[in-house]
Every structure is written in structure tokens, then in C-alpha cells.
Amino acid sequence: MCRDGDARNGQGQSPWPSFLNRPASAYAMRIYISADIEGVAGVVAPLQGQPGNPEYERARRLMTEEVNAAIEGIFAAGATAVLVNDAHGPMLNLLPELLDPRAELILGKPKPVNMFSGLTADDAGVVCVGHHAGAGRPGVLSQTINGFCFRAIRLNNRDCAEATLYGAYAGALGVPVILLSGDDVVAEELGPLFPGAEHVVVKRALGHRAAQAVSPAIARERLRRGAEAAVRRIPQIPPFRIGGPYRLELDLNNPALADLAATIPVAERLSPVTVAFAAETMAAVIGWVNTVSVMSAFLR
Numbered sequence: 001m002c003r004d005g006d007a008r009n010g011q012g013q014s015p016w017p018s019f020l021n022r023p024a025s026a027y028a029m030r031i032y033i034s035a036d037i038e039g040v041a042g043v044v045a046p047l048q049g050q051p052g053n054p055e056y057e058r059a060r061r062l063m064t065e066e067v068n069a070a071i072e073g074i075f076a077a078g079a080t081a082v083l084v085n086d087a088h089g090p091m092l093n094l095l096p097e098l099l100d101p102r103a104e105l106i107l108g109k110p111k112p113v114n115m116f117s118g119l120t121a122d123d124a125g126v127v128c129v130g131h132h133a134g135a136g137r138p139g140v141l142s143q144t145i146n147g148f149c150f151r152a153i154r155l156n157n158r159d160c161a162e163a164t165l166y167g168a169y170a171g172a173l174g175v176p177v178i179l180l181s182g183d184d185v186v187a188e189e190l191g192p193l194f195p196g197a198e199h200v201v202v203k204r205a206l207g208h209r210a211a212q213a214v215s216p217a218i219a220r221e222r223l224r225r226g227a228e229a230a231v232r233r234i235p236q237i238p239p240f241r242i243g244g245p246y247r248l249e250l251d252l253n254n255p256a257l258a259d260l261a262a263t264i265p266v267a268e269r270l271s272p273v274t275v276a277f278a279a280e281t282m283a284a285v286i287g288w289v290n291t292v293s294v295m296s297a298f299l300r
């Protein structure tokens with residue numbers, strides 16, 4: 001289930017056990033981190049995001065250390081709590097034993113709102129670590145939500161990367177995205193959507209599976225400094241909003257995937273490869289994207 005992304009967070013609605021549901025309002029300032037892996041310095045290949053090989057084991061450590069660097073900067077700027085959400089693939093990538101113990105960590109899936117699970121209207125800002133460009137863009141490992149499933153995602157005629165969709169979800173809660181890290185294409189593509197946010201570039205895309213990167217140590221230093229600056233600047237960073245009502249158009253990678261998505265009774269078939277959904281809230285938009293994404297496993 002998804003909570004209503006356009007309403008202020010209600011009390012007592014969470015299906016989670018109470019010990020996992022300490023509200024962000026219990027802290028003076030909580031920052032939320034959504035951690036992906038494609039945009040981490042040193043990551044360039046799909047293999048590095050897929051469990052079951054030594055390259056993945058190295059990549060998840062690099063990912064955890066970049067998140068740690070952001071956490072350090074966030075606390076240095078005066079925040080009092082950090083909630084980290086593992087937002088890549090199996091959502092079981094970050095190494096809890098290596099993560100800065102000051103942060104709490106959401107691992108696993110399925111979970112409500114997926115890449116921004118646990119974000120509430122009381123959080124002060126969102127930090128996106130290791131993010132990447134949207135499907136069809138020139139960035140490293142560019143894709144949107146599910147590379148097997150989606151060729152493009154549009155919301156109210158706007159071409160959306162993951163950070164666009166989820167940034168708008170956060171914006172509907174009134175929470176600004178304050179930092180995005182990844183390659184140079186992320187900064188170029190998403191920079192204009194998040195004016196005032198920090199854009200930390202850790203590598204330059206040379207193709208979909210090649211990049212020139214700074215060393216992990218330099219990447220972490222940039223993240224630490226960027227996160228500290230971003231938290232200090234929160235009052236000047238506006239939330240990103242795409243006003244509703246929403247029309248979501250999904251371009252699937254082949255007609256069979258669109259046939260499958262079109263079996264959802266409220267889906268509208270626009271072309272052999274495109275289906276559309278109407279939605280009142282950003283939570284519902286995210287819900288439809290993830291519903292179709294999960295269904296696509298049937299055709300793998």
C-alpha cells in the first residue's frame with residue numbers, strides 16, 4: 001500500500017510495527033537518504049548492480065561508503081537524525097555493519113513507495129546518493145525504474161527519470177530534494193528540476209557502460225562537503241512539484257509488456273507499446289509504475 005503522497009502525513013496509518021515507526025517529527029531535523037548504486041564512483045557495468053559476483057560485492061561496499069560520507073556531512077551541518085533507504089534492485093545492497101551507526105536503515109522489498117520508502121512530510125530534505133540518468137539518456141547505466149520493462153516514463157507530458165518521479169513524490173509531501181549525486185549527465189539532466197540543490201558529480205559518462213571517475217576517496221569528500229552545504233541551505237531549496245491531477249504514460253520495451261500492463265482494468269492502451277494511467281496523487285503514480293514493473297517479471 002502507499003500513503004497519500006499529496007496529504008500531510010496522517011497519524012496512526014502505518015502498517016509498520018511501532019518500534020520501526022518513530023516519526024521524523026521526533027527529531028529536531030531528520031534527513032532522508034535514497035541510495036542507488038548506478039551513480040556510485042567506480043560503478044559502470046550492470047554486473048556491479050547484480051548480486052552473485054565479486055564485482056557486485058565491491059560495488060555495494062563503495063555504495064555504502066558514499067552513503068556514509070553523505071551521513072557525515074549531514075550531521076556536520078546540524079541534522080539530528082538520518083534515515084537511509086536502500087533503493088536499488090533487490091534493495092539489499094547496503095552493508096548494515098559498515099553503515100554509520102548514527103543512521104537507521106531500510107532494507108528489503110517489497111515496501112511502500114519503494115525508492116522513497118519511509119519518507120514523511122516531517123523530513124527536512126532528501127539526499128539522493130548514487131542516482132543515474134533516465135532511460136534513453138546518455139548517462140552511465142541510464143534506465144528508469146526497470147530497464148527490462150520501461151523505455152520511457154512520462155508524467156503530464158514530462159519525460160521522467162527516477163529522481164523526477166520520486167522528487168515529485170517528495171515535493172507533494174513538501175520535502176525538497178537537497179542533493180543528487182551521480183555522473184555528469186545526472187547533474188545536467190536533473191539540475192534544472194532541483195534549483196538550489198547540490199549536484200555532486202563523481203564520474204563523467206563515456207557511454208552507457210563506461211566512465212571516467214574520480215577515486216572513491218575524492219567522491220566521498222565531495223559527498224561529505226556537498227551534503228553539509230545542502231543541509232545548511234535547506235531553507236532556500238524549494239520542493240519540486242508536478243501539480244495534479246496526473247496522467248502517467250508508460251512506454252514499454254515491447255508489445256508483450258504493454259499487453260500485460262493493459263490487463264490492469266483502469267489502464268488505457270495508447271499504442272502497441274504505450275499504456276496510460278490517471279492518478280490523483282503522486283503516491284498513486286508511484287504505485288502504478290511499480291505495479292507494472294513488478295508484473296513485468298512474468299515475461300522475463
Ligand SMILES: [Zn+2]
Binds near residue numbers: 036037038049088
Ligand atoms: Zn539502481
